[in-house]
Amino acid sequence: MLNAFSQLMAQSGKGLFELTVNPQNESTTPVILCNGDFMAEIPVALGCEFSDLTLTGAMGTALPEGADLIDGGIELGVESRMCNAIKSACYYLESGKIRTPEMIITTNACCDSMDTLANLMNAYEPWAHVPRFIMDAPHTLDEESYAYFGRQLREAVTFFEGVLGRKMDWDRLREVCVESNKQSQLLLEFQELKKAVPCPAEPDLARQGTELSRWIKHRVSPEVTRWLEEVVRLTEQRVKEGKGIDGVDEKVRFLWQDLAGSWSTGTVLARLQKELGAVCVMDYVSYATWTPIDLASEEKMFASFAKRFLLEAAMTRQALHSTDLFIGDILRIVKEFRCDAVIMPAHVGHRDTNSRLKLVRDVCRENGIPCLVLGIDIWDKRFISPDVVFDRMSTFFQQTGLIAS
Amino acid sequence: MSDSIRPAALKALLTAAASLRNPELDAWTSAGGRVIGYYCPFIPEELFLAGGFLPFRMRGTGSTDTDQADAFFDHLNCPFVRHSFDLALRGDYSFLQGLVVGTGCDHLRRIYDNALHAPLEASFVYLLDHPRTMGSEEEGAEPIVRYYREQLSKLKEALENHFGVAVTVPALRAAISLCNETRRLQRRLYDLSVAPAPKVSASERAAVMMAGASMPKERYNALLSEALKELETAPETPGKALARLMIVGPAIEDPAFYEVFEEQGAAIVVDDTCFGARTVQALVDEEAPDPLTALAKYQVVDMPFCPKIGGSHAHRLRFIQEMVARYRVDGVIAQGYVSCDAWGCSYALLREAMQEAGIPYLRVEREYIHSESGQLSTRIQAFLETTGGRG
Structure with a gap:
């Protein structure tokens, strides 16, 4: 089961890099480059490729030359303590390693680092001729905010049409949205299945599944839908059989309330489940709250897009908005996924999270949930090594009595 | 002009900035006046004045x-945010009845969340969402002005409901007029630095700018007006600075930071900072039919941009270049607190632009308290060598 997932993920990752980190890419499909996430359905319906420079930078940190990419970013003269995924992205950009896109679209979501990357992209001299569109993501969550952002997304379509010299095929967009809704439903089903005890699937599968449908080259395609159907079918089977993750004797279930980053999955999280039976059953990118895209009218469709972008895109949900929303999610996840503990990786680049740790700790304490704050760099293991993180988490689980000493 | 002959009005303004509480503020609160604290110049103080x-x-x-x-x-959060919030937790801001936080950056936004749960005296805590784009080529700035106008309207209603006050159109017009007068006066303060030997030091100017947001506005305008009359008519100061510098970056609200440069013989003749020259470049339209729209337009269109505004680099660079030309600047200092991501890549862009323009550039990453001033003074001395003493 897992091999099938890994294979597809490897292909997807390769596709992403081929798309962006390759200036010689001679693909004739127009590329839209963003500083972060965007509504994938729109570029797909327009027949464009879409790439996310932050994701490229983040994935770059997992490569053997990852540390050099980060250090190269620092040498450019950017803020020295900025998120290392962004430094890596800056280096990719400034060293001419990114294929020149046909269009650039940027937003201020979902953190200051991604916002400042947008500044660099928009001021990058060799791309001065590239048409660009800049959007403003509000920090508020109400119908007015969705309408405000939805209007900008609609305007972005007009912008794309102008550059491409062709009109949006609205029937095609609806078709893509139907596919997208199917995938969201499948991911929500997978999420439901992951609530089973023992946890039936690898910790990063939900995350990868989520990312796959949103961030990769073949997003919102029937191929991905079929893959997700297979994920759900196999997971359902495991739940029926009462099977947990292969080779894992589940003792502790925890929430990893941050991105998994480029190194933790294969090191810390894998060791924890294998050696201690401590399983990460949820993380904040995997946690999905999607509502279907409303296809009743064009206006409703764009309001749905806006809601997804502002409220339901994982990191935007957690980073751009209030601590009440963040904490509400933690409590909901802990309850629904029967978590024994909350791990706050507190990625050093996540200023928004690191400025609400007390509030998280207080709420966890009030609710009797053990909570550990790590303070790691999820993109750079030179900051705190995987072994140290493993030891700290192991000690924490032992001292809180979640596993035997 | 030596310290002993500084105008009394100027001294009063410097005193107002030297600590959080000042005699003018105390007089206001003693008379039952209410005070609203706010972060970020994108929050229009006119709204509070009108209430x-x-x-x-x-x-x-x-x-x-x-x-x-x-x-x-x-510890990796912005030191300015931590220090100001620490003062609030210690009760030093007990004179505030309200606190309004902008969405200027990730650090600032969380002051709002934390203030809601912290034991602060202020009974009114509000997060004001500010647009972070200049608007599109197709539609221009109209949609973002409209959006921000709505946000201001919500803040106005929240103030009215919480405090039982009425923020009327005539009161808003009067507040706009009052603040425009402040901006005109502050612009004259900056004009004093156009001369070869500025009649006010940068540390004094910074203190005067801060005083403007720390005391009753009418009183401030009167004092600044009086100080300017004396300063403008005072004889030219002999000699000239070793170099004329411009400081760029987020808020500098400690005049001592400027003093480190001045002690090395440099003059900071202008700046592009949150407390500084950026806030005096434009005026709010006093004749606009809707004062809230006029305020929104001023904040998101007319005031020079900071890097948090998407796509604003070219505009920002143009502003810096205009200041460099107008104030005959020899070198640019880009300063900022550690972890200031909102300015993250702007430093790299600025370095590149200054190199292309042949303007010496120095990047200073700093903590809130100037424990590193010895090291900084060494870097400044080395930097002044590169400016060639063109001042």
């Missing part, structure tokens, strides 16, 4: 550590 409040720009003056704030914020 009968004294707007107070939040700062960390006098803070020596962040023990209490560190329970809320990580």
